[in-house]
Amino acid sequence: MNIWNRFKERMQGRKRKEQETSNEGKNSLDKNLLVNINHLKQDLGDSSDLVIRHFEMGGEPLIKTAAIYISGLVNEKNVNEFVSGALKVEASIEKMTQESSVVNSFDFIKGHAHSVEKVTVVSEWDKLLLAVLSGYTVILVDGYDEAITGDTKGGETRGVNEPSTQLIIRGPKVAFTESIGTNVALIRRYLKSPDLRFETMQVGSISKTDVAVMYMKGIASEKVLREIKTRLNKIEVDDIIDSGYIEQYIQDTSLTLFPTIYNTERPDSVVGNLMEGRIAIIVDGTPFVLVAPALFIQFFQTPSDYYQNFVISSFLRLLRVISFTISLLTPSLYIALTTFHPQMIPTPLLVSLAAQQEGVPFPLFMEVLLMEFTFEIIREAGLRMPRAVGQAVSIVGGLVLGQAAVQAGIVSATTIIVVALTGIASFAVPSYNIAVAPRILRFSLMIIAGSFGLYGVLMALFILIAHMSSLRSLGIPYLSPFAPFIWSDIKDSIIRQPLWSMNSRPRLINQQNVQRQAKSQKPVPSDPADSYSKNEKGD
Amino acid sequence: MEKAKISGWQLFVLMLLFELGTAIVINPGLGAKKDAWLTVLLGMIIGLLLFVVYFVLYRLYPDLSLIGYGKKILGKYAGTVLGVLYLFYFLYIAVRDLRDFGELLTASTYIYTPIFVINTIMILSVAFVLWHGLEVLARTGEFFFVILMMVGVVGTTLVLGSGQIDINQLRPILENGWKPVLSILPLTATFPFGEIIVFTMLLPYLNQPRLCLRAGLSAMSFGGILLTWVVAMDIAVLGIYVASRSAFPLLSAIGLIDMAGLFQRLDVAVVLTLIIGGFFKIAIFFYAALVSATELFKVKKYTSLIFPLSIVVLLSSMSVASNSVDHIKKGVELVPYYIHLPFQVGIPFILLAIALIRRHIKSN
Numbered sequence: 001m002n003i004w005n006r007f008k009e010r011m012q013g014r015k016r017k018e019q020e021t022s023n024e025g026k027n028s029l030d031k032n033l034l035v036n037i038n039h040l041k042q043d044l045g046d047s048s049d050l051v052i053r054h055f056e057m058g059g060e061p062l063i064k065t066a067a068i069y070i071s072g073l074v075n076e077k078n079v080n081e082f083v084s085g086a087l088k089v090e091a092s093i094e095k096m097t098q099e100s101s102v103v104n105s106f107d108f109i110k111g112h113a114h115s116v117e118k119v120t121v122v123s124e125w126d127k128l129l130l131a132v133l134s135g136y137t138v139i140l141v142d143g144y145d146e147a148i149t150g151d152t153k154g155g156e157t158r159g160v161n162e163p164s165t166q167l168i169i170r171g172p173k174v175a176f177t178e179s180i181g182t183n184v185a186l187i188r189r190y191l192k193s194p195d196l197r198f199e200t201m202q203v204g205s206i207s208k209t210d211v212a213v214m215y216m217k218g219i220a221s222e223k224v225l226r227e228i229k230t231r232l233n234k235i236e237v238d239d240i241i242d243s244g245y246i247e248q249y250i251q252d253t254s255l256t257l258f259p260t261i262y263n264t265e266r267p268d269s270v271v272g273n274l275m276e277g278r279i280a281i282i283v284d285g286t287p288f289v290l291v292a293p294a295l296f297i298q299f300f301q302t303p304s305d306y307y308q309n310f311v312i313s314s315f316l317r318l319l320r321v322i323s324f325t326i327s328l329l330t331p332s333l334y335i336a337l338t339t340f341h342p343q344m345i346p347t348p349l350l351v352s353l354a355a356q357q358e359g360v361p362f363p364l365f366m367e368v369l370l371m372e373f374t375f376e377i378i379r380e381a382g383l384r385m386p387r388a389v390g391q392a393v394s395i396v397g398g399l400v401l402g403q404a405a406v407q408a409g410i411v412s413a414t415t416i417i418v419v420a421l422t423g424i425a426s427f428a429v430p431s432y433n434i435a436v437a438p439r440i441l442r443f444s445l446m447i448i449a450g451s452f453g454l455y456g457v458l459m460a461l462f463i464l465i466a467h468m469s470s471l472r473s474l475g476i477p478y479l480s481p482f483a484p485f486i487w488s489d490i491k492d493s494i495i496r497q498p499l500w501s502m503n504s505r506p507r508l509i510n511q512q513n514v515q516r517q518a519k520s521q522k523p524v525p526s527d528p529a530d531s532y533s534k535n536e537k538g539d
Numbered sequence: 540m541e542k543a544k545i546s547g548w549q550l551f552v553l554m555l556l557f558e559l560g561t562a563i564v565i566n567p568g569l570g571a572k573k574d575a576w577l578t579v580l581l582g583m584i585i586g587l588l589l590f591v592v593y594f595v596l597y598r599l600y601p602d603l604s605l606i607g608y609g610k611k612i613l614g615k616y617a618g619t620v621l622g623v624l625y626l627f628y629f630l631y632i633a634v635r636d637l638r639d640f641g642e643l644l645t646a647s648t649y650i651y652t653p654i655f656v657i658n659t660i661m662i663l664s665v666a667f668v669l670w671h672g673l674e675v676l677a678r679t680g681e682f683f684f685v686i687l688m689m690v691g692v693v694g695t696t697l698v699l700g701s702g703q704i705d706i707n708q709l710r711p712i713l714e715n716g717w718k719p720v721l722s723i724l725p726l727t728a729t730f731p732f733g734e735i736i737v738f739t740m741l742l743p744y745l746n747q748p749r750l751c752l753r754a755g756l757s758a759m760s761f762g763g764i765l766l767t768w769v770v771a772m773d774i775a776v777l778g779i780y781v782a783s784r785s786a787f788p789l790l791s792a793i794g795l796i797d798m799a800g801l802f803q804r805l806d807v808a809v810v811l812t813l814i815i816g817g818f819f820k821i822a823i824f825f826y827a828a829l830v831s832a833t834e835l836f837k838v839k840k841y842t843s844l845i846f847p848l849s850i851v852v853l854l855s856s857m858s859v860a861s862n863s864v865d866h867i868k869k870g871v872e873l874v875p876y877y878i879h880l881p882f883q884v885g886i887p888f889i890l891l892a893i894a895l896i897r898r899h900i901k902s903n
Contacts, residue, residue: 341648344807346800452660454807455644458814459664462679466668469678482685483678485548
């Protein structure tokens, strides 16, 4: 015990000493300009993209200054404005020499450095380094152990384009970009409200990635917000490259195939979710914005559902859920029915199935399993192919594997139809990350169907449904509003009621500020028939 | 106790699934011949009265389960003995239901599959769901309730549309007087209606206690009316001679549907119903047994008991009867009179009487 305590004390002492030395040796600036510059060069490994521009200003004595930035990260125009505003103040040099001595030339420069945003004074090395590395321009003045930084971020970024993954027929055609500033602005343009808040934090001890939590104050639940912030603060990793990193660190459980956090590259989708009381997490460097809490049914909804007739939207949503079920169950049901319960297939169909099966050398189970596997290979191969090669893949996949396999008598035509139906159905699900789940589950279901028939499939479904209803997204049950059943939230789930009838926001997601719109907004024309008849009378 | 909460709607759904359970496929009360539907209906009324008794007990001790207030009412030792008895009762009925289910499935579709395999898969799924807790069981119930209702609506429409129903098969009512009806009544009153006593173990988890009576009575009446309808439909379609000899009248009745050569061989829908209902019936009895054991033996988490008790239930389901005939014979001749009646009617009435007398004495 004693030895242990002594050891601990010694370790703590060493740690303290280390901190002290780092504080003294590193973390404050020197008064000498050249020492500072050399220090900076040394810290950045004499990197060639580090630009140091020296200036001399004032009369007697000469004030030596330097502007420092990294060439690729800044907007050169902003840098020039910043530097010329602050340092090349020719006209006022006389004024300066008249009014002031060398003592407050730093304040004088700072006073003129207002041509860019976020002008601050730093006196610590790590802050200075971070500023330089995130695209700020730093001005050092000889004789002062402080530096002036100005936001001159810029450099090459992608412009705002149409969305590439979440295409819709009708609605805004704008998608997020890799720049967090642009993304926040895209959202702000939709909601001109002071209640739209966003709080930025930096995640990643090396990458220092900007992560913004965006929400509507007064609509979003404080509890969920606090939970998200604590989860974000808990992340201690070196780098965050994509919002997918954040998603995996903050989701409720990772032991599931189902996504519990929604991601989108469409600002209109984020805005809709914010107005329902959800919280958006925007990560610098990726166009995919996270939205939480997310429900299962949310992955079957697209923004354009709200832009068109409610009957059409309801039908399409129903269609997507059915496609999901088809892509999950068709192969296993096919196997179960044909191998275990042929008496449940109508006789003519059964005869035709049996005739096809006649020349095929494999048992049906193996046949379906092989074809499904082949389809997955074709799909994965086609995904990342250059466009020219992609066509070849689809020809080989479609013609050779499909047509030829049947003609060669290796698989039956029905199997091809089942596999094709499964594949097409899984493309009808709008969200990629939920469409992946049935692709994987399908195989286990097929094996169960091949061993235990329909009963096995149904039992597997029990387990699947139980698993899904045990999931939570930031505390919200994943399968709501179906299980637990919430009548008031059914209006915008698998169906969508007319907009005028959706008066309340989702109940589970926010308890405060439930009213979304004025009641009784059903469009009622001011009785044209009546006025028409009146006119007639008048005539 | 688990930290779960279920809503009034979830209680309704669980009760309804429980009532329909296996009873929708094995029709209770076909012994009363053409008046089977009447015995079911009367059984439901008796069941409703029983539920009121359980409800009054629940209102007296809203935070306690049957085991809990048994101890309160009878004292520590007698209460514990009673608790152990109920633990065995719940376990035994879970075992019987599992065996029932296995027998039904092997007889209807899985002729070559050993019953042990079927029971193993069933108990594994039940254990998985219960491992996630009561809330997940309730949510799973809500999901499958919708499926069951859809199957029911489609099936009923098709039966009505197929023109197989001959209402004359049900007439004359009370052909042999009230005697056969009343002699079968204990059977239909206890199975499935009286079995609702298992919910005394679940009621403390209800988050809106004022909805308890409404949820319970409506679930039981709705379930009872559905069962009555199904029995009446079976007889009207098959005729009493075929219906009473058939092992699964519903399966035979639905099998007769043939609409335009398109909607036929809908037996799969019946098997689906059977699996869903059987699952929830076994799960609820098993859960009640788990909770009882947890309370009696002061185990911290009931999840630690799931695995051992699953094995007990599975193996007992194999050894509870030597064969199918033996199993059914016990279920019709012994269980209702010597097991169901005392546990569903006798003990609760005694408990209620003692509780009320104690209360009376206390207030005086």
